[in-house]
Amino acid sequence: MAIEIRNVEKTFGAFTALGGVSLDVRSGELLALLGPSGSGKTTLLRIIAGLDHADAGEVSFDGQDTRDRAARDRKVGFVFQHYALFRHMTVFDNVAFGLRVKKKAERPAEMDIRRRVGQLLEMVQLSHLASRYPSQLSGGQRQRVALARALAIEPKVLLLDEPFGALDAKVRKDLRKWLRHLHDDMHITSIFVTHDQEEALELADRVVVMNHGQIIQVGTPAEVYDTPADSFVFDFLGGVNRLNGVIEGGVARLDGKAVRVDGEVGPNGPAVIYVRPHQVELDVAPGDGVPEGKWSARVSSLHAAGPVARLELDLAGRALEAQLSRDRLSDLALDVGSWCTVDFRHARVFPAKN
Amino acid sequence: MTAVASGATVRPAKRGWSFLAPTILPGFGTAFGFTLAYLCLIVLIPLGHMALRAADVGWDRFWAITLAPRVLHAFYVSFGCALAAALINAVFGLVVAWVLVRYRFPGRRLIDAMVDLPFALPTSVAGIALTAIYAPNGWIGALAKAAGFKIAFTPIGIVIALVFVGLPFIVRTVEPVLQDLDAEVEEAAASLGATRWQTFIKVLLPAILPALITGVALAFARGVGEYGSVIFIAGNIPAVSEIVPLLIVARLEQYDYAGATVIATAMMGVSFLMLLGINFLQRWTRSRHAR
Ligand SMILES: Nc1ncnc2c1ncn2[C@@H]1O[C@H](COP(=O)(O)OP(=O)(O)O)[C@@H](O)[C@H]1O
Ligand SMILES: [Mg+2]
Numbered sequence: 310m311a312i313e314i315r316n317v318e319k320t321f322g323a324f325t326a327l328g329g330v331s332l333d334v335r336s337g338e339l340l341a342l343l344g345p346s347g348s349g350k351t352t353l354l355r356i357i358a359g360l361d362h363a364d365a366g367e368v369s370f371d372g373q374d375t376r377d378r379a380a381r382d383r384k385v386g387f388v389f390q391h392y393a394l395f396r397h398m399t400v401f402d403n404v405a406f407g408l409r410v411k412k413k414a415e416r417p418a419e420m421d422i423r424r425r426v427g428q429l430l431e432m433v434q435l436s437h438l439a440s441r442y443p444s445q446l447s448g449g450q451r452q453r454v455a456l457a458r459a460l461a462i463e464p465k466v467l468l469l470d471e472p473f474g475a476l477d478a479k480v481r482k483d484l485r486k487w488l489r490h491l492h493d494d495m496h497i498t499s500i501f502v503t504h505d506q507e508e509a510l511e512l513a514d515r516v517v518v519m520n521h522g523q524i525i526q527v528g529t530p531a532e533v534y535d536t537p538a539d540s541f542v543f544d545f546l547g548g549v550n551r552l553n554g555v556i557e558g559g560v561a562r563l564d565g566k567a568v569r570v571d572g573e574v575g576p577n578g579p580a581v582i583y584v585r586p587h588q589v590e591l592d593v594a595p596g597d598g599v600p601e602g603k604w605s606a607r608v609s610s611l612h613a614a615g616p617v618a619r620l621e622l623d624l625a626g627r628a629l630e631a632q633l634s635r636d637r638l639s640d641l642a643l644d645v646g647s648w649c650t651v652d653f654r655h656a657r658v659f660p661a662k663n
Numbered sequence: 664m665t666a667v668a669s670g671a672t673v674r675p676a677k678r679g680w681s682f683l684a685p686t687i688l689p690g691f692g693t694a695f696g697f698t699l700a701y702l703c704l705i706v707l708i709p710l711g712h713m714a715l716r717a718a719d720v721g722w723d724r725f726w727a728i729t730l731a732p733r734v735l736h737a738f739y740v741s742f743g744c745a746l747a748a749a750l751i752n753a754v755f756g757l758v759v760a761w762v763l764v765r766y767r768f769p770g771r772r773l774i775d776a777m778v779d780l781p782f783a784l785p786t787s788v789a790g791i792a793l794t795a796i797y798a799p800n801g802w803i804g805a806l807a808k809a810a811g812f813k814i815a816f817t818p819i820g821i822v823i824a825l826v827f828v829g830l831p832f833i834v835r836t837v838e839p840v841l842q843d844l845d846a847e848v849e850e851a852a853a854s855l856g857a858t859r860w861q862t863f864i865k866v867l868l869p870a871i872l873p874a875l876i877t878g879v880a881l882a883f884a885r886g887v888g889e890y891g892s893v894i895f896i897a898g899n900i901p902a903v904s905e906i907v908p909l910l911i912v913a914r915l916e917q918y919d920y921a922g923a924t925v926i927a928t929a930m931m932g933v934s935f936l937m938l939l940g941i942n943f944l945q946r947w948t949r950s951r952h953a954r
Contacts, residue, residue, distance in 0.1 A: 360850050380853045387854040393847035397869040407855035410865070462855055 310371050310465040310498050311336045312357065317366035319352055319522075326352045328522040329366070336371075337496040339489070341509035344519030345545065350502040351390070353519075354468050357500070358385045370465065383466075386459030386497075390470040392451045394443040400454050401439040404429055407462035429457040432491075449480040456488075460495075469501040473508065485512055506546045510534060518542050536571075540659040543583045550589070550629050552582040553661065561658040564625055566602055570658045579661040586619070588655045589631035593641055594648040604651040608643050624651060710931060717928035720921045728925045733901050734910060741907040742933065744818055745886030748825030749879045755826075756833025756882075757875065763834070764841040778835070781828045786891030793824055794895040816898030821906065824892045829882030836878035840871055873949045880941040887934055 312334040319327040327349045334340055342350045355361040357368055359380035368375050375383065395403050404426045408417055417425065430436045433453035443451055452472065459467060472488065473481040489512055492499055503509050509516045510530040518526045518533060518541075526538035537543045544551075554563040556577050561568045568582055592603075599605045606622040606629060613619075618638040622629040629651070633641075643649055717725065728734065763775055781789060795801050797820055799808045812819075844867065852862040890908045897904040907930050914923035 358854055360854065380850070381856045381858065383854075384856075385854060387851065389847045389851060391845075391847065393845060393851040395848065395851075395866055406852070406857070406865070410852075410855065410857040410861045458851075458855065 312466065312498065313369045313372070314353075314357070315367050315369075317353070317356060317363045317368065319349075319356065319361065319364050325522050327356075327363070330522070330524055331366075332517060332524060332527065334498060334500060335515075336498055338498060338514040339492045339512065340498075340500045341513035341516045342500060342502045342519060343506060343509040343516050343545075344504065346504055348519040349522040350504075350519055351470055352522075354387075354470055354500065354502055357466070358387045358468055359383045360387070384462060384464050386462065386464030386467045388452075388455045388459050388467070388469040388472055390474060392443075392455040394451060394454055394458070396443055399440050399442055400430070400435060400446070401426055403443070403454055404457045404461050406458060426457075426461065429461055432460075433457045447480075448476050449484060452476065452484065460497075464497065467497045467499040469499065471502050471504070473503070473505075481508075488512065510546075518545065520545070537583075537657070540581060540583070540662070543657070543659075548585065550584045550586065552584065552624075552627055552629070554580050554582045554658070556580045556658065556660065561656075564604065566604065568653060568656055568658070570656045572657055574658055575660040580658050581661050582653075582656050582658050584629075584653050584656045586630040586632040588653055589622075589629065590652045590654055591620070591631055591633060591637075591641060591643070592650045592652070594650055600650060602652075605648060606651045607648050608645050611643070611645055613638065622649075622651065713924055713931070714928050716921075717924045720925055724921075725925050728922050729929045733905070734907075734926060736901075737905045737907045737910045738930075738933070740818055740821065740905060741887055741930075742937075744821040744825055744906070745883050745889075748822045748829050748886050749883040751822070751826050752829045752833045752882050753875060753879050756830055756878065757837055757871070759830070760834045760837040760841055764838060778831050780831075782831045786828060786889065787895070789827055790824065790892040790895035793820075793827060793892065797823060797896060816896070816900065817904055820896040820898070821893050821904060824896050825882075825886040825889055828889055828892055829886055832881040832885060833875070833878035836874050836881065837871060840874040844870060873945060876941065876945050876948060880938065880945070883941070884934070884938060887930075887937075 312332075314330060314332040314334070317327055317330045318325070330349075330353060342353065344350050352361065356363050359375065359378060359382075370383070395406065398406070405422050408422045408425065411417075426439075427436065430439055433456060435450060435453055435457070438446065438450065443454065446454065452475075456469075456472075473484055476484065485508060488501075501512070510533070513530060515527060516530055516533045517524055518538075520541055526533055526542050528536075533542065534546060537546060543549050552563055554561055554568065556562070556575055556579075558577065559574050561570050561574055561580060561582055563582055570582070594605065604624055606624040608620055609623045609628075610621040611618065613635060616635060617632050618635050620631045620633070620638075620643070622631055631651075641649065720728070759774075759778065763771065763778075796803045798816075848866060848870075849862055852866045857865065888908070890906075890912075893906055894909055897906060897909070899905050899909055907926065911923045911926050911930075914920075914926065
């Protein structure tokens with residue numbers, strides 16, 4: 310099912326949690342809502358599910374406005390951040406809940422319920438724990454019970470709020486892969502919330518970056534990573550060098566030398582130049598000074614475990630991180646303390662915030 | 664192995680009960696000895712002594728006194744009215760607690776304070792106040808009279824008095840549990856398609872039930888023992904609206920100490936059995952619901 314979100318606004322008292330958000334969610338895609346804590350991700354998810362009302366704007370499912378549809382009529386599977394399992398019910402009864410509360414006419418026979426719940430528990434690999442209570446499960450197991458419970462009603466949309474937030478790193482990674490496979494099998498339109506950029510980039514078909522109740526950028530993981538819309542997205546996705554420079558007459562300059570940048574160059578004034586470590590090009594320093602239009606830097610540390618080497622450089626007092634292949638590193642014969650020339654293959658510049 | 668690791672942090676099986684299980688708190692011996700001595704002094708010795716005195720009259724007379732129609736009826740009134748009042752409070756006390764916890768409205772603090780009034784008032788004050796409105800010449804009593812029945816001086820009056828004194832027990836035991844309920848659990852139920860009513864019955868009530876039963880038990884026990892607020896409104900008509908505590912006082916006033924002791928002992932026995940039963944019920948619901 311496709312979801313269209315148009316100019317949705319939500320305020321809590323004087324605080325604007327969502328300030329006019331518009332978004333199209335394509336049928337069958339796995340979408341990530343990525344943003345720092347407090348950026349309005351949960352609020353947006355709750356409005357889609359009908360657990361909160363928007364102050365303005367509309368949400369429609371396959372072209373149909375949802376304003377008058379209560380949460381229980383939306384057929385939206387919601388997996389809460391803290392699972393919200395029914396503590397006094399067994400795992401089995403938790404998963405069966407959505408089937409058992411159906412209207413008499415639609416409710417499957419008890420035998421069918423058992424079969425269906427059995428299948429779901431098998432799918433989330435919890436068949437052996439069907440008669441346990443939630444308090445007797447680990448975090449990852451509870452998470453999967455919550456997921457099975459949401460899937461039991463055969464939702465048209467699956468919404469997951471920080472699905473991996475409360476889990477430890479190892480379980481997180483496993484569950485992430487598993488969720489991706491599950492989505493590929495079932496093709497339910499799914500939206501998950503996360504504040505972890507790595508998670509969003511690795512798992513999602515498309516990523517929606519949010520900040521202060523606004524959508525900053527929507528795109529595939531590659532688009533968002535390679536062409537961040539603004540300095541916030543750059544900073545939030547991380548893994549980037551920030552170099553203080555200036556903009557003068559439409560040219561970005563670092564230590565007086567022009568930097569070739571992609572995209573717009575802002576108005577004159579102090580600016581920040583963003584360069585990803587793998588876009589930093591290193592070369593052997595020639596004997597006679599720095600070549601035209603390049604910079605000179607000294608290697609301050611070097612990590613060469615794995616296929617990619619990471620170098621920390623000192624560029625006129627600024628820390629600069631560079632990545633290059635091990636082969637290239639041995640060609641350059643660089644070591645801690647040695648000098649090299651630096652150039653930037655791709656860089657972006659944004660006016661500095663004061 | 665499966666893709667998802669089951670980070671097996673599963674609770675260990677319940678440990679067997681052991682009288683002297685190791686504990687981090689020191690001084691178990693002293694504390695336990697003190698507890699026993701204290702309970703003996705305050706509870707066990709007086710009650711045991713009374714039971715012994717009752718035994719003095721002999722088995723046959725014991726039963727003859729206890730099973731006399733007037734006494735039996737008083738038992739029926741005492742326990743019946745206390746139970747009815749506790750159950751009525753279970754419903755309406757729950758509603759009051761719900762409103763106090765879930766809604767914010769002007770005057771909420773005032774209502775909150777009013778709930779505790781029956782705790783604080785001397786029960787005779789409550790008795791006089793209730794009698795004044797429920798007696799046939801009081802304004803609710805007059806309405807009832809016009810409708811063709813009486814409230815004061817009948818078991819209905821007793822139930823009303825016991826509802827009054829029992830209300831805070833339910834409200835105050837249920838309130839903290841309602842406060843701790845996770846709103847997300849209700850939202851989860853709604854998103855799974857449950858109606859408000861289904862959510863209440865299947866999700867909320869099981870969570871509240873242990874506390875509710877505790878409240879009912881307290882209100883019931885209080886109702887059985889209540890004296891001051893009941894004697895005015897009850898009118899104390901033998902075999903109609905006479906409660907056991909009043910019967911005991913009546914026997915004492917007639918210098919029938921043996922009779923009073925026997926009835927008191929029987930009352931104690933029945934109360935104890937009922938509290939025991941409630942205790943088992945509580946343990947059962949707790950083991951089912953609050954894992
Ligand atoms: N019920 C509420 N009452 C008041 N403020 C709220 C409420 N829910 C959310 N907020 C505020 O709205 C902002 C966005 O919240 P949320 O959507 O939960 O952010 P996120 O999920 O991105 O961390 C937060 O600053 C939060 O404090
Ligand atoms: Mg959130």
